[in-house]
């Protein structure tokens with residue numbers, strides 16, 4: 458069982474990273490310090506951890522810094538005597554990678570390389586580099602079958618190609634230099650604090666506000682939805698117990714077509730929020746729009762290695778997880794406002810306008 462003293466969490470102001478930091482402080486026996494290393498791009502929001510900073514201030518440090526800056530990375534690892542890194546920081550949205558792939562290469566590939574180099578320079582002081590990756594590196598499934606740890610890589614989007622590249626670099630640093638690493642590849646996360654460019658929060662907020670619900674194509678693409686808290690327990694388990702050099706796939710055992718997800722969300726918002734002024738059910742807002750370029754048809758994860766090796770399992774079901782998530786967005790308008798203004802809005806206006 459590994460234990461850690463000073464954790465560097467990259468991308469800790471983002472969706473999964475902020476949930477992870479809260480999880481480690483509140484739900485595990487970790488007694489050390491967490492340094493949240495984040496550049497606060499449009500997707501980073503310091504508000505997401507305001508409560509953690511207030512409660513765990515002595516053990517929580519926020520560093521506004523960029524992983525593309527190799528010197529800043531090195532300086533952070535040395536200054537805070539980091540013994541483990543959990544690497545979330547990335548450009549994470551597929552649609553953005555289609556309109557503007559440059560940042561994906563710089564952050565996801567070069568940024569990961571900078572971290573690996575600095576981690577290697579710490580020598581024996583570094584006990585683990587945990588890399589958070591995605592099932593999108595495996596490409597797209599047909600109607601049957603699952604991704605697992607032995608599935609060959611076949612990424613399609615600039616986003617997934619950049620993540621695949623970062624996974625290969627992490628393995629190369631383990632195989633070549635003996636850097637202690639673990640990797641998790643997981644399916645679509647949902648839950649509190651997710652930027653509303655992703656399917657579930659976008660649909661919740663548009664449904665609440667009576668705006669169109671843009672479903673790509675026929676809405677028959679399939680994703681395997683995993684509650685972010687279940688993802689956090691999986692990462693912490695792998696970090697503590699997995700052999701160096703190993704990979705684990707993490708999934709929700711919760712496959713759904715997009716149209717099924719959107720319809721469920723409409724029903725939840727109808728039940729939990731005031732009705733639309735027209736009285737129409739939210740489902741009437743569903744609008745089929747042009748499909749995403751190169752849209753992967755189906756993702757589904759076989760997580761039996763993680764279940765078998767460590768007894769990990771999901772605590773959330775689709776029913777309670779989706780309802781908890783919808784309630785969270787309805788109950789946190791201040792957070793929603795904080796994320797929908799500033800850089801996020803400016804980026805959407807500048808780049809998506811070009812697409813028409």
Ligand code: NAD
Nearest residue numbers: 468470471472473496497498500501523524546547549646
């Ligand atoms: P996110 O977009 O919500 O957050 C990314 C965070 O990284 C932000 O806080 C941002 O400010 C920070 N960041 C971006 N570029 C940076 C840079 N150059 N230097 C420092 N910080 C930078 O992402 P997320 O959804 O929380 O995803 C986290 C990780 O998990 C990513 O590596 C992603 O590929 C992976 N992942 C996500 C999902 C999902 O469903 N969201 C599923 C599987 C894997």
Ligand code: DAU
Nearest residue numbers: 549550551591592593644645654655656671672673678715
């Ligand atoms: O599978 C893991 C991946 O899941 C992560 O690696 C990515 O970081 C994360 O963004 C997510 O990628 P997806 O592309 O699957 O997620 P997104 O929420 O963008 O879309 C989910 C599905 O919904 C996908 O089939 C596209 C569709 N969609 C999405 C949006 C934003 C729509 O139909 N309409 C929309 O407006």
